[in-house]
Amino acid sequence: GKAFRNEITPGNFIFRTIEFEQMEHQWFCKEGTDLQYYEEYKQKAKNFLLGLGFQEEHLRFKDHDKLAHYAKSACDIQYLFPMGWSELNGIHDRTDYDLSRHQEYSGKNMNYLDPATGEHYVPYVVEYSIGADRLMLAVLCEAYEEEELENGDVRTVMHFHPALAAYKAAVLPLQKNLGEKARDVYRQLAKKFMVTYDEAGSIGKRYRRQDEIGTPYCITIDFDTLENNTVTVRDRDTMAQIRLDVGDIAAYIEKSLEH
Incomplete structure (x- = not known):
């Protein structure tokens, strides 16, 4: 939900703001099991970030040097932003303080009745919190690259995890007179994914446009497509190209979304 902070020094774009979106997860547990869940949620928090495409070497745990009066344990997961290591999210064992x-x-009675043992107790809380705005900034920083190519050109590319990319694929007719077949492929894929269609400019410029917005795959319809119903699929990150049957494109994209 929406959070507000009397921030003295907002800055670094959306890294530190007065108003932001905060996400929190609180796990209620019995005293004595809290440290077990604390360690478990540290790993879950890290795995969540890895699943979004973050490189492990760009993440680190940082234990709090001083604990709040209510905390039994507390740590941050820091990310290597362009301005240096900074907090991305936090995991805290808040005991039964809250x-x-x-x-x-x-x-009001805040005791919980354990149906298995009949025991009454005030639950401990293990909290995981992260700011959605700061997470978005980290995703953008992690994805952005200005890659120098062998010919000396520089291409700007956003290496979003396919699940985070706005478009999963772009359908590109090699020439405008292939538009009818290209739009047929586009309509088939649009039933399952967010896809875009682009026929303006050279194929190279269209590849670059899709690289800049992080589209994982470019699907090129050429004259061979009319003969054997195959297309060229270009990978955003490697720029490698393969031929696929039109009927196999959806499964190919779906597989990339699973990882």
Whole structure:
């Protein structure tokens, strides 16, 4: 949800702002199991980031040097932003502080009845939190590259994980007179994925446009497509090209989204 902070020094684009979107997950558990879940959620938090396409060497755990009065353990996952290592998200063992204070000042009973043991207790809380705005900034920083090519040219490319890319594929007719077949392929893929269609300019310029917005695959319809129903599929990251039957394109894209 929406969060507000009396931030003295907002800056670094959307890294530090007065108003931001905050995501939190709180796990309620029994005292004595909290450190187990704390370690478990540290790994889950890291795996979540790895699943978004972050490189492991760009992430690190940083334990808090000083703990808040309510915390038993606390650490941040830091990301290597262009301006240096900075906090991306936090994991905290908040003990029973939150519910105990609610109970103390509200007069409401915050005890939980364990149906298996019949035991009553105030749960401990293990918290995982991350700012959506800062996460978006980190995703953009991680994806962005200005790659120098063998011919001396520089291409700008966003290496988004396919699941995060706005378009999963772009359908490109080699020439405009191949547009009818290209639009047929586009309509087939649009039933399953967000795809785009582009027939303006040279094929090389169209590849570059898709690289700049992070489209994982460019599907080129050429004259061979009319003869054998195959297309050229270009990979954004490697620029390698393969031939695929039109009927196999969807499965090829789906497989990339699973990893």
